[in-house]
Amino acid sequence: MASDRVEQILASLRKNGGRASTPRRVIIETLLDARHHLTVEELTTDVQAGHPEIHLTTVYRTVEALEALGIVYHVHLGHGPAQWHLADDAHQHLVCQSCGRVVEAPDGAFAELRDRLEGDFGFLPDARHFAVVGWCAECRSRLPGGTPSR
Amino acid sequence: MASDRVEQILASLRKNGGRASTPRRVIIETLLDARHHLTVEELTTDVQAGHPEIHLTTVYRTVEALEALGIVYHVHLGHGPAQWHLADDAHQHLVCQSCGRVVEAPDGAFAELRDRLEGDFGFLPDARHFAVVGWCAECRSRLPGGTPSR
DNA sequence: TTCCGTGCAAACAATTTGCAATAGA
DNA sequence: TCTATTGCAAATTGTTTGCACGGAA
Secondary structure, three states, X not given: OHHHHHHXXXXXXXXXXXXXXXXXXXXXXXXXXXOOOEOHHHHHHHHHHHOOOOOHHHHHHHXXXXXXXXXXXXXXXXXXXXEEEEOOOOXXXXXXXXXXXXXXXXXXXXXXXXXXXXXXXXXXXXXXXXXXXXXXXXXXXXXXXXXXXX | OHHHHHHHHHHHXXXXXXXXXXXXXXXXXXXXXXXXXXXXXXXXHHHHHHOOOOOHHHHHHHHHHHHHOOOEXXXXXXXXXXXXXXXXXXOXXXXXXXXXXXXXXXXXXXXXXXXXXXXXXXXXXXXXXXXXXXXXXHHHHHOOOOOOOO
16 A cells, blocks of 8 residues: 555655655655656745745755665656656666657666676676667667767 | 878868868867877867967867767767877777776777677777776776775 | 857756754654 | 754855857868
């Protein structure tokens, strides 16, 4: 049940010396309802549909607090604002630099790379915070050259 | 010889209907001299050491023009400003989200991943515009948990 | 002569910060 | 009570745009 999840997250905030305010409750509810790939601005719009008094700044501060607890995380997918996700919804992002489309790929495809980077460089890639830029199938057929355009 | 390279790049600009101005010449020289991983701001500082009249805006516009010709490219490595590179200096970036260090990895490590993404998703990753976020060897030993901190 | 590139100011987008008032624990 | 959190305004950072002038082709 979603509301259980909300209470659980609020409890986690409290346990870490934080407080369970109404804005935080509303923001968390909205976040759980929303699709993933949400910017702070989009999240704020959704939140303000029911609670216009909740300020953009508060949303920024709330997602930050939730990130510190490992409940959400954000990715910078090239240009534009950061995208926020629930932490249990971890996957890789393939971002098309021609059309901006984001394809999601399962972790599996990256297992070899992960082993390789860890073995060769001692570098542990973050499965969540990981975006691959390139060209999607559709743009590749439309633009045969495969040249970047931003 | 570096100055040959400068003339070659200016010729390329001219060939595409552009003009070879003094600011552009200076910016290109500075870019060729500099280490890679240069922000526009850093590049401007270097340029202005010899030519204080050259404006930040001009540097932005010049690197943009050079990118359109495929001579340089930029990457967003997580937070902060974009990093600019010469196109012939293509490599992958492993960005440590704890200390910000950028490790460079040869293309080789990514060959399998590239084949995999192309086969499974028709997605062609851009070898140049590609950053992997994670934790470097040193931070991993320092912070045993391996928890993000931004 | 044409029109591209420049400097400068100002706009912009995304995010962060300072601060007094408010409201959880 | 005590202090974390909020709303609001304002500051910051990185980048882009408008515009009149000057210089390359």
